[in-house]
Amino acid sequence: MDHREKVSEVTPASKPSAVEAPPPISPSETLTVNLICGLSLALTFWISNSLYSIDLVTDPSLTLFLISIIELPIVILLFSRYRQNRLQCSYLRAVGRGILGVPVGALLNSLGAIALGAPVTFQCLPKTLAWSLMMSLFTTVPASCVLGSSWADWKRIFAHTKPNGSIEYLICLQAHGAVIGGWFGAWPMPLDWERPWQEWPISVSYGTLAGYLVASVASLGFVLAHRSRLQHVKNE
């Protein structure tokens, strides 16, 4: 039920038709990746709480910004290891693609959020920006590290939701989890409970993080299932 579409970079892709499958990722590696991402999130919250004594409710834009800054290198460096077309694409190039994915993803996510009703006043601009930076880390950045600018792969994963291979499962589930979580996180916003966390984008960010974490756990299961099926096929 993803509602923010990822129209990937619209630059004409000059990709060869034969696409080499991404390297398979073992369950233990998936676990490590997810653990590192999750732990770095927890670390960010700890840092913002102890060093700056802020959290999502008191200063959403700075907290979200901190999350983005800390997560950014971790995600890019981690996911660039699993890039497609290892022969033609160096590690550094994958990192560069990942960095390129940040502004594109931020733009797309903020457009999606605005289309769904996020405020567009100048006071809310930094909040929207910080939130969409975080969103791009969960959605487009891993994908651009791994897939590059292959339109067919982007379309397959995000428009058709047909991931192929364990690393794609990981990317696809996490991105969808973050988006769906954010979508659900928006529901309490109009209610009259008069809680500070009903402000944009606090509840949405909580939803995003929750969705992301749930999807990370689920992706582990998917990767395991995929692997066992793969082995089953191989054995036959």
Next chain:
Amino acid sequence: MSSISCTNLALFTIAALLLQFIGLYLFVFSFFPVKPLLSGYSHSESFRRPTCDGVVNANPDEASLPPDRIRDLYQEVSEMPPTYDRLILMVIDGLPAEFVLGKKGQPPSKAYMEAMPYTQSLLANGTGVGYHAVAAAPTVTMPRLKAMVSGAIGGFLDVASNFNSQAYLDDNLLAQFFKIGWKMVMHGDDTWLKLFPGFFARHDGVSSFFVKDTVQVDRNVSRHLGDELSRDDWNFLILHYLGLDHVGHIGGRSSALMASKLSEMDEVVKMIHSNIAYDQGKTLLVVVSDHGMTESGNHGGSSYEETDSLALFIGPKNHASDHTLSYHDTIFQVDIAPTLALLFGVPIPKNNIGVLISQTVDSMTDEQSLRALQLNSWQLFRLLQAQLPDLSCRKFPCDAFITNSGPTISECKGSKEELFCCLYSNAATLHDTWRAEAVIKSNTTEGYNTIVAAYHEFLSRASEWLSHKATDRPVSLLAFGVAALITSCLILLKLLFVINKEVLTLEIQDVENYTKPWKLDEGFIFFGILILVISMGSSSMIEEEHYIWHFLTSTINLLFFRKALQSFELNKAVDDLISLGIKNYTSGCQISLLFLTLFSGRILKGWHQGGVNWTNLPDISTWLEQAGSQYINLIKIASCFMIIMLGIFVLFLLQSKTKVVTVIGFSLLMSSLLVLQHFMKHQDMAASYNKDATFSVQVFYAILGITTVTVVLVLPWIMPMKTREMCSKWNLYMSAAVPAEVHNMTPIFVLKDSLHVMGCVYITSWCLLQLLLQRPINAMPLLLLNVQILAYMLAFSSCGSHHKQWVEITALYNLGMAGHFALGNSNTLATIDVAGAFIGISSHSTFLSGVLMFIITYASPMLFFFSLVLYISIKVRICPLVTGGGNSGEILKSLLGFPCLVPLSINSILLSANTIVLVLMRNHLFIWSVFSPKYLYVCAATACVYIGVFIVVATVIYTYMVLFWLRKSLSITSKETVT
């Protein structure tokens, strides 16, 4: 394959709708109390102690007594002489008490203080005692007037009949005064005349329907004032000033006209008071307002601003100075009725739930004021007896108060019967003892105060309970109504399911794409409806419903976006470049159209910050209003221009262009020029209430109506002749091999073209009509709505769309509902645009005003229904698939099945859900202020769906019949000419 014939489908649908209508009718009339509990009028028996079994033994001769005898009888049995003998009731419509008394202990703002110097001086020296009188929802004039004169909180349906008021037949003050032979005079709002026909010796009614007029309505009242005050032949003078309410409707609370209107009212008070001051202290002036107003000047809901009405008692006697302390006491509006009844010595109306305002009887002796409290208690006790049959003597010794064992005050607890019984007998016992002692020795004020406290305890508890208790609802009728609604909902859903299955089995043979059982967008639509239904149970979600609709609509739109992306190729290394190019072109078109829809939707969302809780957030409409009316006018004219351009553009998208289309386009252009000319001429809408404007609007109504009706009626007759050459071209173009089949299909293409033209005409005329009727600020949202709907149409018409029909119609329905809120509507009654309902009506007609109000409020959902005609025309192409048998029933079913059943089903789901919610929430605090107005809106939306579906069905069937009848007769004649 479960197939259903067209006739059966139609019959089942009609049966389901009938069932729904009956269920709704039963539910509404059994849920909303319409009848008061006690019938008849109070007589002298109300001055006697209520008997234990509640049996009224009225004196049969009493009714036949002449009025002055009745008056004497009342004086005799009431044991308290009337304090005053003349009453002036001055009603200032819509005046918030805050303007006179201030808010929360603070005096009113300086501007208001200065605007009403005389009234403020009366309040300051204690001559006048002012109260914040809390009005009950709905804060609309007629129910509030009824509450003031009868002391009863009327049923909620009074709102619905506010524009169709009938004589008020329940027990009320005016009837009581009439019976004792009072001569009554009324000047002002003619609602009084409708409520009490024949009661007034002299009257001059002014209509509350010309909202734009703020001066003449009040001048028409005040012109009689000098004359009436010099006369002494009346006992009761009612003055109802509407101007202040009109000022509010036009400019809101902070309107520039407000201060001058307040000082005009102050002058009236001054004039009356200075006159009655010479009147030996026997005339009482009561200044009341029926309701308050919101910041924007509307009313109807139950916010503090709307319910804060005024009750100001100005007697010629100088009250004790300690009354200035009670400067801002809060009472209930219903308290006015028993107070006036007791002050003037008439029986309290039977269904009164109000409590005597004790300060008004302070000038009486202790004995008399206790008597007043006693009478009030008796009346309330009778009402309680009617409500609680258990409140009789068998279970509790309610009337065992005449005990010789001295006052026994017990702690009151237990069930409500025991509680009321105990409270009542406490007060009665104390009072009796006090009276017995009064004969022997002088009374102490301490004893007096205890009795007053005891009476007040009983009165306030009883009044509170009575006002909170909704009257008994017939459970069996309610259950039947709900069951009927649910059954009809299930029938409609089943029908929808059956047709869907049929279409599925038909299309599976062709498209392999339909293998996946559940697609994302379809699943989401079910999920969205589920969310809507769940959210209807929360009062704040109802208040903020516009967020839900916008969120769901944009999400569906984004899902369509995703689907359009699926068929978008960037990879150029595919062999078939041409087909890829076409494919990319269509999906690119779709993507840009969907983007346009999203973009307009977002602007629409930001246009009005609707709802209740977040109205303080900035929105485009307030920003524009602050920027100045010249921008609004500019935008309005630009929108008008754009709407007509769009209409003509879509009209000329037709494949076969004929002269007819040109003529229609020209006539649409003409009517839009009329609208433009009206705008140019009467730019300042607020000030222009004149004959000329009304006339030009009427001309516009006539032209638009005639154009639309003529097009719809005549088009199917002309179209075929004009397109016959086209048909031959079609023949050539398609294949000459199967001429017979093509010839069979010709009327289908003509049908497609005619429906296209009709849809265009419907949409464009409706938008033009709305441009004229809606507030000027809503012109741009109308244009955006039009853009959204047309963009959806174009997106759906391109071959690349693989959505199912019901998904597309649901998306359109959602657009309509999101647009409903984007035009500034909400689920409170306050946002109904009353001012627009009188545009172009020269004489007062409640029916026409009601129709206009409906048209304005349901502009967007109706636009959706009109767009369905266009939609059907777009989807005609699937017909040749179905017409294998050439059966007209099959054709009609495939044309009308989804477009009719989908809106009906969605609406029936929402209606049933809301009904169940209303039943479940019947004891909720917000039942009258949030859930019931929402239910009224849902009922009106149901009416809108009925009308819309009827128009669509009628148009399509009419066109179809004409075409196929014409075809037959033509083919016969052509055969004759050939042979």
